[in-house]
Amino acid sequence: xxxxxxxxxxxxxDAIGDVILTIPVCDILKEHKDISEVHFLGKSxxxxxxxxxxxxxxxxxxxxxxxxxxxxxxxxLKKEKYDAIxxxxxxxxxxxxAQDAKIPVRIGTTNRWFxxxxxxxxxxxxxxxxxLHEAQLNIKLLKALDIDESVPLNDIFRHFRMTKISPLxxxxxxxxxxxxxxxxxxxxxxxxxxxxxxxNFADLIHLLPxxxxxxxxxxxxxxxxxxxxxxxxxxxxxxxxxxxxxxREFIAFIYYSNGLIAASxxxxxxxxxxxxxxxxxxxxxxxxFPKRWGPIGPKASFLVGHSACNxxxxxxxxxxxxxxxxxxxxxxxxxxxKKP
Numbered sequence: 001x002x003x004x005x006x007x008x009x010x011x012x013x014d015a016i017g018d019v020i021l022t023i024p025v026c027d028i029l030k031e032h033k034d035i036s037e038v039h040f041l042g043k044s045x046x047x048x049x050x051x052x053x054x055x056x057x058x059x060x061x062x063x064x065x066x067x068x069x070x071x072x073x074x075x076x077l078k079k080e081k082y083d084a085i086x087x088x089x090x091x092x093x094x095x096x097x098a099q100d101a102k103i104p105v106r107i108g109t110t111n112r113w114f115x116x117x118x119x120x121x122x123x124x125x126x127x128x129x130x131x132l133h134e135a136q137l138n139i140k141l142l143k144a145l146d147i148d149e150s151v152p153l154n155d156i157f158r159h160f161r162m163t164k165i166s167p168l169x170x171x172x173x174x175x176x177x178x179x180x181x182x183x184x185x186x187x188x189x190x191x192x193x194x195x196x197x198x199x200n201f202a203d204l205i206h207l208l209p210x211x212x213x214x215x216x217x218x219x220x221x222x223x224x225x226x227x228x229x230x231x232x233x234x235x236x237x238x239x240x241x242x243x244x245x246x247x248r249e250f251i252a253f254i255y256y257s258n259g260l261i262a263a264s265x266x267x268x269x270x271x272x273x274x275x276x277x278x279x280x281x282x283x284x285x286x287x288x289f290p291k292r293w294g295p296i297g298p299k300a301s302f303l304v305g306h307s308a309c310n311x312x313x314x315x316x317x318x319x320x321x322x323x324x325x326x327x328x329x330x331x332x333x334x335x336x337x338k339k340p
Contacts, residue, residue, distance in 0.1 A: 005036040006083040008145075009103070012042060013062045014089050015192060016247075016266025017293075019046045020273050021135040022088050024151070024159035027055035028139060032147060039080070041094070048248040049270070052162040062094070070097075077101035084145065087119065088138050095119060107144040121145075127287070134292055156296050160273040168252040175239055176256060180214045181339060184241075184254060184271075186262035188223040193264040194283045194322045198230045203327040204261075208334065210237035216257070217241060218250065218267060259337050261330065263322070264293045272297035277337045279330065283321045284308050299337075303329055 008029050012022040019042055026038045039058040040050050050059045060080075065073050077097065084105035085098045095118040098106050108115030109125045116122070121144035127137050135156050139149060151159070176182045187201045205215055215238045217231060224231065224242025231240045245253060254260055254270050259277030262268040271278035272295030280302035282290045290302045305321030 006034055006145075007037040007039070007081060008035055009039045009041055009060065009077075009080070009082045009085040009098075010088060011085060011091065011094055011098075012040070012088040013091060013094065014043070016046055016049055017192075017264065017269040018089065018134075019049055020160070020162075020266070020269040021133075021296075022138050023050075023053050023055070023162070023273070024135050024156050025086065025088060025138050025142065026053065027159040027161055028142060028147065028149060028151070029145075030055040032145075039082070041085075045247065048246070048251060049162075051248075052164045052251060054161045054163055055159075073097055074101045077103065086141055086144075087115070088141060090115065105144070107141055109141070127292075129286075131291060133294065133296070135296060153296065157273070157275070157298060160296075162270075162273050165255050165274075166248050166252050168256050169249060172245065172249060172253055173256070175214075175216065175241075177214045180212055181259070181334075181337060182214045182216065182257040183208070183334065184216045184218050184257050184260040184267070186218045186260060186265060186267045187227065188219050189263050189265045190220075190223075194288060195263055196281045196322050196325065198227065200323065200325075200327055200330075202230065202234070204330050205234060205238055207327055207331040210235065213237065213334075215239070216253075218245075218253075218260075219243070258339060259299075259334070261334070264288065264290075268295050271295070272300035275299060279303070279333050281322065281325055281330070285321070301333060303333065 010026050012019050029035050029038050037057045039060050040056045041060045041062055044063045047059050050056055078101050082103045085103045087108040090112040092114045099118040106119040107121045108119035110122045123141050123143055125140050133153055189195050217240050219242040221243030255274050260271040261279045263281050268278055268280050275297055278295045278300045280295045282302050282304040284305050285308040290304055294302050303325045305324040308321050
């Protein structure tokens with residue numbers, strides 16, 4: 001099926017963590033001798049993540065495309081002259097747009113009815129019951145391009161290629177201390193993951209001696225507002241960084257720090273993909289468990305609850321199985337981290 005020098009569009013228009021776990025698809029494509037360009041279709045707030053990756057030639061902003069009249073959206077895609085689009089995240093509107101733009105090869109999965117109407121290359125792929133990692137499942141879609149690779153989990157890291165890190169501004173660099181381990185705690189998840197809880201994070205902080213650790217609390221401005229009372233009670237060696245950084249700056253801050261602790265969130269996957277210490281906190285139930293969504297990197301690890309509570313379906317802050325992970329366990333894992 002492959003001809004020489006194809007131009008491929010990879011579509012994943014959701015959250016940061018999902019986007020990072022799609023990057024290996026782009027690198028595997030770019031490594032193929034018959035593919036010249038790989039573009040990434042994503043949302044505005046993930047653009048800074050894509051710009052760190054050397055395997056991706058161009059970021060295509062779906063938010064800007066959506067502001068155009070539909071005929072102009074079609075014209076935009078036609079002008080790029082893509083040979084194929086890989087719908088890593090199924091999206092009915094994008095699938096129809098790619099069809100109307102007459103992208104020759106349109107790849108989707110068989111378990112989305114609209115892909116049967118809009119795609120001409122269908123891959124049978126069931127994520128729900130799979131024991132494969134999300135990053136490995138994404139790679140399975142490349143079978144439609146005659147790229148049939150079963151990549152071992154321990155080989156995924158080399159496909160991130162997130163090496164274009166922006167310089168850290170002096171105002172942020174000044175917070176990092178060379179004589180201590182600079183640790184980032186990211187307590188919130190924007191309801192995208194089961195949360196460990198602010199009480200557990202507070203207990204963890206008290207287990208980390210201030211003469212050995214400088215601790216930073218990260219999050220959005222909204223996260224900071226929701227944690228205001230909690231943040232005010234934290235000891236002096238903890239710095240509230242919520243709402244202080246753009247994503248590009250935050251990526252650099254993670255890179256220059258010594259490690260990050262979070263639930264299954266974008267910042268956790270950023271830290272792992274950058275090759276930094278990354279400790280993920282997970283529930284044991286499918287499909288949220290670490291076998292599917294764990295951080296990938298040479299210094300990535302995770303702790304997981306011992307049994308599923310099934311009480312948090314409607315409120316991620318009330319996950320009892322997450323609370324089975326103790327602050328002492330987390331502190332013990334952090335104690336294994338060493339300064340580079």
